[in-house]
Amino acid sequence: MKILFIASEVDGLVKTGGLADVARALPLALKRHGHDVRIIMPFYLSVKGRETARHLGGFTLPTREGHTDIPYQTHEMDLEGVPVYLIDFPNYFERPSLYAENNNAYLDNGERFAFFCAASLQATQQLGFQPDIIHCNDWHTALVPMLLRTRYANDPFFAASRSVLTVHNGAFQGVFERGQLWALPELTDIQDEAITQGHAYVNYLKCGVRYADKINAVSPSYAHELTTYLGGHGMAKSFQERSADLSGIINGCDYGDWDPATDPLIPVNYSLTKLAGKRACKQALQQRAGLAQNDWPVFGMVCRLTEQKGLHLLLPILAQFLYHKVQVIIVGTGDPSLADRLRSLVAEHGDKLAFLNEHDNALAHLVEAGSDFFLMPSLFEPCGLNQMYSLAYGTLPIVRAVGGLKDTVVDYDANRQHATGFNFHEPDALALLNTLRRALLFYLQDQEEYVRVQRTAMQTRYLWSDSVNQYESMYQAALNRS
Incomplete structure (x- = not known):
């Protein structure tokens, strides 16, 4: 399969949490299974090795009438054989941190990641990578499935593409004022109660859950909890409505870094037979x-x-x-x-x-x-x-x-x-x-x-090679949808 993996952070390039670990490990595991995987992410100021990035070209994102179109650049880096496309718009991404400073979120985060979602699809098309699966992650990329069903609904380039959304932490949903959505005419005036929160706000994660072909959480029990009012972070109804397309796949663990027999960061190594x-x-x-x-x-x-x-x-x-x-x-x-x-x-x-x-x-x-x-x-x-x-x-x-x-x-x-x-x-x-x-x-x-x-x-192991098999099954189920 051709798989486009869209994430807001990737370990090895930039990281704030566990999402970055998955955004590195899963694409690499998919590549080892023979798939053609590309990652796309923002070109942050703090991306490691940014001086070696190869410039691919510049594009312009059209926005709502009355607003200025957004020019941006694209670059490419390599992550252990997986191409990483970088969306470069300094006004949004050349900042000291990814999402916040001094525990205060950037006030325009909704605007930043609405642009990133739209630019990711446009850049993918312009670069000629035609994905079978577009794998989105958390609220930062959750507008992508909606754009596929609206902006690109009749575009032959994405006609066979299907979207998957992984929920890494449903407590973070990306709720923003409509005014931050000026780059997405499809959303500025929408009245769909399934994705809005009150009259003035749009919930990005709800948008992804409503429009993605398949949804998964990062463990089976968490997938179930999301459908309950106690564990659904206020979105239980949204997950219940998509329960037939919701599954749970446990994350793998990188035992290359976490093995007491070889760990260079501990004073004495030990193993199962030498405790x-x-x-x-x-x-x-x-x-x-x-x-x-x-x-x-x-x-x-x-x-x-x-x-x-x-x-x-x-x-x-x-x-x-x-x-x-x-x-x-x-x-x-x-x-x-x-x-x-x-x-x-x-x-x-x-x-x-x-x-x-x-x-x-x-x-x-x-x-x-x-x-x-x-x-x-x-x-x-x-x-x-x-x-x-x-x-x-x-x-x-x-x-x-x-x-x-x-x-x-x-x-x-x-x-x-x-x-x-x-x-x-x-x-x-x-x-x-x-x-x-x-x-x-x-x-x-x-x-x-x-x-x-x-x-x-x-002796207990949770391997990405096992998780990949389950992701492949979910991708195939998404591709089988009409």
Whole structure:
């Protein structure tokens, strides 16, 4: 198949989150399966290696009558054999950050990504790449399926093209005033309640869900949750109406970067058959965190400091849990108020609790390698990667059973033979405390059993090669639509 992968960020060129990981790994995996894949993304100021980009040509995007047409340039870079087309319009994309500065979103984000959606299709046509599948990702690209059904409805170039939308995080929907849509006459006056939000706003993600041929979430459980009023982020009805075309495909994990046997960022490598190095990593982590180098179990956590990651469940019971002989190490940046609450707890329990208010990839690897358990009590988690890293490192995840966490971590009491960690269900602080104590008792009671479960976890793999097969099936189903 010819596949056009449209994304707002791609790891290796520019990255702010997990979307970029998928936008790199999935196209590369599709290429290995023999498909002709091209990526298209904005040409940000911070794109790595931009000085080597090859100029392809300039085009002009027509806009609504009374507005100035938008001239822009296109460039091309190579990502391990996959061509990456870059949409270059400095007014929109030559900025210090991708979406926001100082935690404040750019006020014209709706305008920026409406232009990007329209320019992506126009540039693809002008460059002569005629895709079978146009794979869109999150709200930034969700206007593309609508443009295919409206602006290009009778264009023979895209007559056989079908669109797919992946929802990486449905909480972010791209809701903008109509005034930011002046580059898209098809949307400026639309009154369709399925994609509008009140009279004055358009919801980009709703637009993609309404018009895409197929929709997928990044785990089967999250796909189901999107159709519920509790887990649909206010869009449950939209997902329910498209439930026949909605599926869930778990993300793969890049074990090239996350393998304790070869990881260059940890002090001692270890493996399934040689676990001794994990103890040395634990001591190094304790030293880095300023805690005593003892045999107490270490509960690690690396995350953005947001409510989504379950800090509002952990903070109320953390002092109670620290009454036990445990160490808790939390690494992350984000909400200043959550950081302040963690600092207050450290002031009272500094002998057992460490908070490192920083974003450091090497430290994240050390936490995965040196901890005995890894905390992910998320309010929601579309897929999650840290639990996959934890499994590979023999660090048993403690997770709330939602989204991708539910699909990838097997609870010890639910299935002891195949257990890889501990789950709890209710978004309740006491439920988390009980699960932490359950894991602590398990660790103290039977070290031999702990090691057995640890080895089961380390043998668990979530590979892109498996996910690609499911994406291929979804693409084929999209192509079979009339």
